[in-house]
Amino acid sequence: MRRLLHMLFAALLTFAGVAHAQAIEPMPFKDHAQELRFQQLTHQLRCPMCQNETLADSNAPIARDLRNQIFQMMQQGKSDEEIKQYLVARYSRFVLYDPPLTPGTWLLWFGPLLILLGGAGVVLVAIRKRSRIGSTATEVPTDNGDDW
Amino acid sequence: MSRLLPFIGFMLLVGLFGFGIWWNTQHDQNAIPSPLLDKPAPAFNLPKLYEPTQMVSKADLLGQPYLLNVFASWCIECGVEHPVLTVEGPTLGVQLVGYNYKDAPDDAKGWLAKHGNPYDLLIADEPGHTAIDFGVYGAPESFLIDAKGVIRYKHIGPLTPDVMAKELKPAIAAMLKEAP
Numbered sequence: 001m002r003r004l005l006h007m008l009f010a011a012l013l014t015f016a017g018v019a020h021a022q023a024i025e026p027m028p029f030k031d032h033a034q035e036l037r038f039q040q041l042t043h044q045l046r047c048p049m050c051q052n053e054t055l056a057d058s059n060a061p062i063a064r065d066l067r068n069q070i071f072q073m074m075q076q077g078k079s080d081e082e083i084k085q086y087l088v089a090r091y092s093r094f095v096l097y098d099p100p101l102t103p104g105t106w107l108l109w110f111g112p113l114l115i116l117l118g119g120a121g122v123v124l125v126a127i128r129k130r131s132r133i134g135s136t137a138t139e140v141p142t143d144n145g146d147d148w
Numbered sequence: 149m150s151r152l153l154p155f156i157g158f159m160l161l162v163g164l165f166g167f168g169i170w171w172n173t174q175h176d177q178n179a180i181p182s183p184l185l186d187k188p189a190p191a192f193n194l195p196k197l198y199e200p201t202q203m204v205s206k207a208d209l210l211g212q213p214y215l216l217n218v219f220a221s222w223c224i225e226c227g228v229e230h231p232v233l234t235v236e237g238p239t240l241g242v243q244l245v246g247y248n249y250k251d252a253p254d255d256a257k258g259w260l261a262k263h264g265n266p267y268d269l270l271i272a273d274e275p276g277h278t279a280i281d282f283g284v285y286g287a288p289e290s291f292l293i294d295a296k297g298v299i300r301y302k303h304i305g306p307l308t309p310d311v312m313a314k315e316l317k318p319a320i321a322a323m324l325k326e327a328p
Contacts, residue, residue: 048180048285061250062285065276090283092183 027071034074041080042067044098048091055095179304182283189216189291189299190281197248197256197270204271206297213300213323214243215316216291217267217307218279220251221259223287229306234266236312242292242320246270249279249287292316294323 029035042056049060055067066087073083087095099105184190193205217233219226237244246267248256253272260270273279282291292301301319303311 051178061276065280069277069280089183090280091285092180092283094180 027067030075037080038071038074041083042070044096045070045084045087046095046097048095054097176305180283180285182299182302184283184299185302187299189293189297190278192278192281194247194271194273194278197246197253197272200253200272204269209243209245209293210297211295212243213292213294213320214245214268215240216245216247216282216293218247218249218282218284218287218289218291220249220287221255222251223249225306226288227263229288229308230263230266232307232309232312234264236307236309237266240312240317240320241324243268247279248272248274249284250274250276290316292319292323 027035027038029038039056043054045055045066047053047055047058047060047063047066049062050058053060053063055063055070069086070083073086078086084096093099099108101109189206191206193203196202196204215237217229219229233244244267246265246269248270251272251274253274256272276284282289286304288306290303290307291299294300300323301316303315307316
């Protein structure tokens, strides 16, 4: 039983290693700064296939292709902004994890504020009501509270 | 009235969640609306699957509308779509162009030999670079491209009889009506 567990564990480790090796394939970066830039950029972009993984993390074939494309564009001296534009033109703004402020995303950006304001309004009304009840309560003689 | 308030709030939430469930049954969660819709299809120059020395470019296909169907032998959903394409493809009134995506040519040919070949023309994109220009991120995907080379409609996922009747055929009809 123990041996079986050991074997299972070893197998798991191997598979984990394989998955990891696939996700981070070595690329011939010019220098460390470029590698860091690549990592940072691919972490800001969403894989269109797997939906909730970044391009950096994803193992999907399309993510690998897009990583290669981004790498190639970096070699051609394209800026981060140009690379993002390139991807948005093909895969829509869906690929951006940080949605830009446009009329279509107003609700996304300001929705939480609206909800907060709504909540504040409810609290305000509740407090007003309570304090009014409180003030009317003080006008009523309160001595009957003690002699029960 | 104030006693009813929590109940009304609850019913509003039920309504909201119900709407969410209904919405998700009507919409494909994985489909990303293409920014290329109603824009000129990207230029391409790809070899034919059966005659790899012959190249087909976007310019070659201008002049008549076609349905560009992205498929691959490794794609399971394509097997679901294939019989539908075989039956309905010839009735669509447009050319059917097969776009073999990230596939080994021999695998693709074997797959077509086994399941049948409904395509009028077959092009191959083994490295998948051109597919990025089309915004392809999986297979199957289908693009309806008009005679001027403009993308008129895109479907992500298999074309089912339902999708054909409700979306593709009306899109083709609208396109043909505009430019007969």
